[in-house]
Amino acid sequence: MDSARRPILFVSLPESGLINPLLVLAGELSRQGVEDLWFATDEPRREDVHQASERAPVEFASLGDVTPELSAVTWPDDVYQEVTQSSRFRAHRAVIKQSYKPALQAEKFRRLREVVDKVQPALMIVDCMSGFAVDLALSRGIPFVLSVPFLPSNVLTSHNPFAKGYTPRDFPVPHSGLPRRMNLAQRVANELFRFRTLAMFFNPAMGRVLSEDARLRKELELPPPNPMTRIERAELVLCNSVAELDYPFGIPEKMRLVGAVLPPLPETSGDDPVREWLDDQASVVYMGFGTITRLTRDQVGALVQVARRLQGEHQVLWKLPAEQQHLLPAPDELPGNLRIESWVPSQLDVLAHPAVKVFFTHGGGNGFHEGLYFGKPLVVRPLWVDCYDQAVRGRDFGVSLTVDHPEGIVVDDVVDKLTRVLGEPSFRENAERIGALQRAAGGRTAATDLILGLPALV
Known part of the structure; x- marks a missing residue:
């Protein structure tokens, strides 16, 4: 050209x-x-x-x-x-x-x-x-x-x-x-x-x-x-x-x-241990809260308990920055269905993978649109400013549910929202419809x- x-x-x-x-x-x-x-x-x-x-x-x-x-x-x-x-x-x-x-x-x-x-x-x-x-x-x-x-x-x-x-x-x-x-x-x-x-x-x-x-x-x-x-x-x-x-x-x-403006996929090729692990799973909850979120020890512990409550039905892949991993319990106290990565070679490849059934996100503009681009319903824990706007629209349009507890992460509420989004077909159907519209754009x-x-x- x-x-x-x-x-x-x-x-x-x-x-x-x-x-x-x-x-x-x-x-x-x-x-x-x-x-x-x-x-x-x-x-x-x-x-x-x-x-x-x-x-x-x-x-x-x-x-x-x-x-x-x-x-x-x-x-x-x-x-x-x-x-x-x-x-x-x-x-x-x-x-x-x-x-x-x-x-x-x-x-x-x-x-x-x-x-x-x-x-x-x-x-x-x-x-x-x-x-x-x-x-x-x-x-x-x-x-x-x-x-x-x-x-x-x-x-x-x-x-x-x-x-x-x-x-x-x-x-x-x-x-x-x-x-x-x-x-x-x-x-x-x-x-x-x-x-x-x-x-x-x-x-x-x-x-x-x-x-x-x-x-x-x-x-x-x-x-x-x-x-x-x-x-x-x-x-x-x-x-x-x-x-x-x-x-x-x-x-x-x-x-x-x-x-969503995305690069050609897949972004990774060759040896990708995260993709290889995803290939062996039937149902995965992907947790990723962006580069700004700073979790406390109590919040990290609560998310570990969320994964434990999902054990037997769903695997959990959690992208948790290395500088926050010292807040985790001892390795022998982590549930067997939880895989923690400080970095994934491509979040887009993860979201595109058919084993990933829901995206648990902070609701930032990119993550919100990227998850839906791949037809994945969301559970949103809004972080700040625009995240709340995305969260309320996602709820109103039937593609997500919101967990919003200023006092911290309430395990029962998160498990309830994840279970509902995973179990009710309308969330997936609405997300796939929005994904098709994004791709057509x-x-x-x-x-x-x-x-x-x-x-x-x-």
């Missing part, structure tokens, strides 16, 4: 949930022989970018080390507790407080500006949380594509009660975890969520942050921030979902729903066709 006349520059924060779909798209463009591909992200992702190279190289452009204050993986424990607390609004407020750091965003902006000066991209493809990249594209007049690994309403619903949005006024506010059909108390809570979000910016401490942001924007010659500008000024908004996973509303034409091939058809590259 002929290369673009000028380069394509991907930009993403280093979190897996944001960067993974963009790495897949870069890999697909490389596989099609598109040249002049660049990928700007933080230094620890250098090797991941290099691995995206297929027929044509994908060049890495460093944005420096990970900024701890901006990365949920490196937040201190007290911040983690604050952003994952049971109060939806307080957790939402804590995330804004922690991530709204104008000076740190400005530093990423300056680093990216150097990359843009060198690369001179014809098009930027940007994850929707990299506001500094959107600002740079706008300030330079560079056409850009916005990547959204969440439900479409996540970026189309305003948190400001007086600002423009694309959803109806009574639509559930993102991060509220509220359903579309609300009782009176829920409707009041939904409206208060918006007004409380607005009110937090009148706090003196937040006022100082706003002043700092205004000063830096003037220095960098940037317009005032407006969340909907990234939608309105984008050439294309790629959303890794399907309309049937969100509550109905009018989606703007420039947003294209392509379903086209994923990475539809996304790359849309990108290559943009005027900036023609």
Whole structure:
């Protein structure tokens, strides 16, 4: 395929949930022989970018080390507790407080500006949380594509009660975890969520942050921030979902729903002990709670008991990070149906395996869509912000059940939800229907066709 006349520059924060779909798209463009591909992200992702190279190289452009204050993986424990607390609004407020750091965003902006000066991209493809990249594209007049690994309403619903949005006024506010059909108390809570979000910016401490942001924007010659500008000024908004996973509303034409964006499968070949083990099983519960979740000793012990209660009917595969495995009981106290891995060669290969019957997940955007892509019903233990929104829709659309106990993991409730999802055919049938819709949406091939058809590259 002929290369673009000028380069394509991907930009993403280093979190897996944001960067993974963009790495897949870069890999697909490389596989099609598109040249002049660049990928700007933080230094620890250098090797991941290099691995995206297929027929044509994908060049890495460093944005420096990970900024701890901006990365949920490196937040201190007290911040983690604050952003994952049971109060939806307080957790939402804590995330804004922690991530709204104008000076740190400005530093990423300056680093990216150097990359843009060198690369001179014809098009930027940007994850929707990299506001500094959107600002740079706008300030330079560079056409850009916005990547959204969440439900479409996540970026189309305003948190400001007086600002423009694309959803109806009574639509559930993102991060509220509220359903579309609300009782009176829920409707009041939904409206208060918006007004409380607005009110937090009148706090003196937040006022100082706003002043700092205004000063830096003037220095960098940037317009005032407006969340909907990234939608309105984008050439294309790629959303890794399907309309049937969100509550109905009018989606703007420039947003294209392509379903989960996944690489060619299988990702692993040759000796894969996890796949070999799965081949020998009849029914497996896969437990994986993402890269951000930090379990306590009591929660780890409770999940071991969940596996023990399933013994005799189901095997359990648990991806538990190595740094949390010291919380496990002694090896001789673990049930025989439980296999623990600190890392699996490919979570996608695991979810695609016919022996896996249910995915027990934290409900993040990627995991939620990936599990359903392979027709696997879910049990969701929401972690924070958007996870609650995915969980409530999964429940309402009959593809998942939710366990949500702020005080910890209740073994009886988890076993009950897993047993119901495993035993009631409607969950599997609904998940398979959603999976078929996602596959029909086209994923990475539809996304790359849309990108290559943009005027900036023609």
